[in-house]
Amino acid sequence: ESKSVLFPSVLEAEDFNTISLDALRAICTSGLERCPPQERCISWLVLSHVCTPEMDKLDSQITNLTQIYYDFVANFNLEGFEAISFEDDVFLQRTSIDQRLFTSIDTDITRTTHHIRFLPYPDLTKPTDDEHFNNHTRRLERLLYIFAQLNDSMKYMQGFNEIIVPIFFVFAQGFDFCHCKWDVVEALTFFVFQALLSSTQLNELFSVDGKSPAAYVLYHNFNQILERFNPRASEILKKHSIIPVTYITKWIN
Secondary structure (H helix, E strand, O other): OOOOOOOOOOOOOOOOOOOOOOHHHHHHOOOOOOHHHHHHHHHHHOOOOOOOOOHHHHHHHHHHHHHHHHHHHHOOOOOHHOOOOOOOHHHOOOOOOOHHHHHHHHHHHHOHHHHOOOOOOOOOOOOHHHHHHHHOOOOOHHHHHHHHHOOOOOOOOOHHHHHHHHHHHHHOOOOOOOOHHHHHHHHHHHHHEEEEEEHOOOHHHHHHOOOHHHHHHHHHHHHHHHHHHHHHHHHHHHOOOOOOHHHHOOOOO
C-alpha cells in the first residue's frame, strides 16, 4: 500500500484534526501521484471547498452531500438511471427529460468511452465487464445532466465530458473512502465538478469569446501553467506551432 504523504504533516499542531490549507497546497504543487487514493480524495474535497478541513467532520459531510445530490436525482426524475442499458430508450420517453440536452451529453460521453474503460471497479480481482462500464457511463451522463439543469447560464458544453472523467476516476479509486458506494462516488464527483466550474477561472474558457482580449489573457495563463506542470507537452505544442485557441475553446473542440 502507498504510504501516507499528507498526514500528519498537513494537520494543524493545535488539534491534529484540522488540515492546514497552506500546507496541503504546498504538497499538491508537486503532485499527489504517490499518495494513497483516500488522501487524494480528501485533498480534492478540501481544496475545492466542497468539504471543510476538519477531519472529524468529513464522514458526516460526505453523507450530507450524497443526500443533497440524490435529492437532485429525484427532482429530475433520474432514479435508477445508472442501471438503464444502452439499448433501452425508456429514459428519453420520460416527458420531464430535456431530450435535446441529454442527447448532446450522451453523444459526447460516447466519445469518451476510451477513457471510461480505464475506470476502476469494485472487485479488482475480476475483469471489467459491460455492466460496470454501462454503470459508469450512465452515472457520468446523469451528473452532467443535473449540472446543466442547475446551471442555466452555462448548461452543458462540449469539453465537460473530458473534465468529469478524471474527477470520477479519483473518487472511484478511493472507493473505500467513498463508503464503498458508487452513489457516493457520483455525488462527490458532481460537487467537485460544480466547484471547479463555478469558483475557478476554468469556466471562463467556456464563456468568453474565443477571439476577445480576455480570451488571449487566458491562453497566455494556460501556456504558463502547461509549461510549468507538463514541459514536454508544452515543447511539443510549440514545436508544431499549435496554439491554445485550436484546442481549449468550445468553438474549436
